[in-house]
Amino acid sequence: MAVVYLDNNATTRVDPRVVQTMLPFFTESFGNASSTHDYGAAVAPALKDARKQVQALLGAEFDHEVIFTSGGTESDTTAIFSALETAPERNEIVTSAVEHPAVLNVCQNLERTGRAKVHYIGVDGAGALDLDAYRAALSDKTALVSIMWANNETGKIFPVAELATLAKAAGALFHTDAVQAFGKIDMALKDTAIDLLSLSGHKIHGPKGIGALYVRKGVKLSPLFRGGKQERGRRAGTENVPGIVGLGAAAEFARQNLAEDFARMKALRDRLESGLLAAIPLARVNGAGGERLPNTLNISFDYADGEAVLHKLDRAGVAASSGSACASGSMEPSHVLRALNIPPHALQGAIRFSLSRETAGEDIGKVLAVLPEIVANAREKSPLWAEVRPPQVA
Ligand code: PLP
Numbered sequence: 001m002a003v004v005y006l007d008n009n010a011t012t013r014v015d016p017r018v019v020q021t022m023l024p025f026f027t028e029s030f031g032n033a034s035s036t037h038d039y040g041a042a043v044a045p046a047l048k049d050a051r052k053q054v055q056a057l058l059g060a061e062f063d064h065e066v067i068f069t070s071g072g073t074e075s076d077t078t079a080i081f082s083a084l085e086t087a088p089e090r091n092e093i094v095t096s097a098v099e100h101p102a103v104l105n106v107c108q109n110l111e112r113t114g115r116a117k118v119h120y121i122g123v124d125g126a127g128a129l130d131l132d133a134y135r136a137a138l139s140d141k142t143a144l145v146s147i148m149w150a151n152n153e154t155g156k157i158f159p160v161a162e163l164a165t166l167a168k169a170a171g172a173l174f175h176t177d178a179v180q181a182f183g184k185i186d187m188a189l190k191d192t193a194i195d196l197l198s199l200s201g202h203k204i205h206g207p208k209g210i211g212a213l214y215v216r217k218g219v220k221l222s223p224l225f226r227g228g229k230q231e232r233g234r235r236a237g238t239e240n241v242p243g244i245v246g247l248g249a250a251a252e253f254a255r256q257n258l259a260e261d262f263a264r265m266k267a268l269r270d271r272l273e274s275g276l277l278a279a280i281p282l283a284r285v286n287g288a289g290g291e292r293l294p295n296t297l298n299i300s301f302d303y304a305d306g307e308a309v310l311h312k313l314d315r316a317g318v319a320a321s322s323g324s325a326c327a328s329g330s331m332e333p334s335h336v337l338r339a340l341n342i343p344p345h346a347l348q349g350a351i352r353f354s355l356s357r358e359t360a361g362e363d364i365g366k367v368l369a370v371l372p373e374i375v376a377n378a379r380e381k382s383p384l385w386a387e388v389r390p391p392q393v394a
Contacts, residue, residue: 001317004363008203009152009180009296009354010321014246015205021249022207025242033239034228043241050248054212057251057258058197059188062217067231068244071211072179073102075198076146078213078224078235079175080106083144083196084116085222090143090172094119096129096158097339102198103146103177104335116143123339127156127287135166142172149181149197153336153352154287155296157181164193173219179203179211183254184293185262195219201243205356206250210243261357266294268364269355273297275368280375281390286340286350295355298337300346303385304378309351312374318367321352345384 005013025046031039033047051063060066069075080093080103095107097120110116119137122130129147138145145167150157164174175196181187183204189197197214201207215221215234227236254261277283282302301309306322313320322334333347342350353367379385 004318004366006318006320006353006355006359006363006367008356008359009155009352011202011208012205012356013358014202014207015250015253017253018206018246018249022242022246025245029241031241033241034230043239046241046245046248047239050244050251053248053252053255054199057183057187057255058199058214059186059190060214061190064232065214065217067213067215067221067234068239068247069211069213069235070209070240071202072100072177072198072200074224075200075211075213076100076102076175076177077106078221079196079198080110080144080146081224082220082222083173083175084110086220087143087173090141091115092117092119092139092141092143094121094134094137094142094145094147094167094172096121096123096147098123098127098151098153098156098336099146099148100152100177100179102179103148107146117141121147123156125341126289127151127154127336127340128290129158129163134163138166138170138172140171142167142170144173144175146175146177149176149178149187150185150293151287151336152180153296153334154298154340155180155293155354156287157185157291157293160194161192164195168193180293180296183251183258184265184295186258189214201247201250204250204254205358207243207246210240210247212247257357262294265355265357265359268359268361269295269297269353271361272353272355272364272367273299275364276371279368279372283375284342284346286337286342286346295359297353299351299353300337300342301349301351301375301379302343302345303382303388304349304375305381306349306351308378308381309349309371309374312378313351313367313371316366316370316374318370321354322350345388349378 055063167174179200182199200211225236286298
């Protein structure tokens with residue numbers, strides 16, 4: 001059975017053209033970039049090209065502002081630790097309550113160990129950041145603000161350019177986890193006051209285990225990995241050349257069709273959203289209103305158990321997710337949906353559909369065809385549903 005893959009915020013299929021670009025760097029051009037012989041010299045231009053391709057998709061001013069890392073998690077950790085190290089007179093971090101665990105867990109650990117005080121800014125019912133609380137949290141003690149560009153669960157886009165300007169006025173560094181936004185929306189980074197930005201290859205049809213940290217020219221970086229002089233001494237360790245080349249190629253393909261892919265994904269997502277809202281009573285979109293990623297739909301079906309719905313969807317040949325991939329598996333409702341203050345009977349029924357440029361109209365048609373009955377069956381298992389079911393719902 002052909003599977004409809006709608007879990008692209010968890011990871012994407014590597015574009016076969018990306019694989020082709022990577023292959024020679026495992027076999028023919030396998031050299032270590034630091035070697036002085038021809039094998040080393042052969043890979044240096046490929047690293048340079050990849051850096052420029054990532055720079056172009058970011059809209060950054062200089063290619064040397066891009067440091068290759070092992071992915072979003074390493075980039076987030078590096079940014080947070082570096083900010084505390086380079087501003088020893090400041091020991092506070094401002095972040096949001098809806099960050100990915102790659103940021104939240106680092107912050108919580110710094111708090112537990114007494115190394116930093118952390119302000120977690122809340123969101124409203126639509127997932128928008130509490131700007132008053134954000135302004136109030138900034139002070140001359142703030143070392144770093146770390147607020148994601150777009151949320152992985154709801155797709156909500158935060159006004160990072162505006163937030164960065166406010167952080168700058170308080171003398172703080174501004175970091176954004178842009179793992180979900182990179183490659184989906186136009187970034188024009190050089191026109192913002194953003195100092196640090198994390199991105200990852202596997203969310204944009206590139207390989208896993210490769211990403212980058214953008215560090216604006218002039219911003220001091222305290223490396224997380226110390227050792228060799230790779231990445232201008234800012235990230236030690238022999239470069240993952242095939243991964244870097246793959247990330248560069250993935251960034252290039254994303255950049256070439258950014259506007260078209262955005263429009264196509266958005267049209268399909270909107271069709272899925274309106275189709276489900278029309279076909280399934282007591283359904284609600286989580287994080288609706290305001291700007292959202294074009295590929296993400298987080299939708300709750302009141303009184304239907306999300307895990308049961310996902311399981312049935314899986315058996316019908318549709319792969320989606322409940323909450324974030326990292327949180328599923330445990331039955332805890334996601335911290336993001338809890339921060340949105342969604343009522344308990346909707347929390348358990350949240351499903352995330354995330355599209356990619358490979359998603360086809362038939363994929364959406366299939367979900368619209370199978371999901372109403374799956375939700376109806378799941379609701380039958382809920383004792384509460386019998387009490388609350390509206391009379392017009394079968
Ligand atoms: N940040 C966000 C918003 C993510 O969605 C993810 C991955 O799910 C990460 C960070 C972690 O990135 P990586 O898997 O490259 O470590």
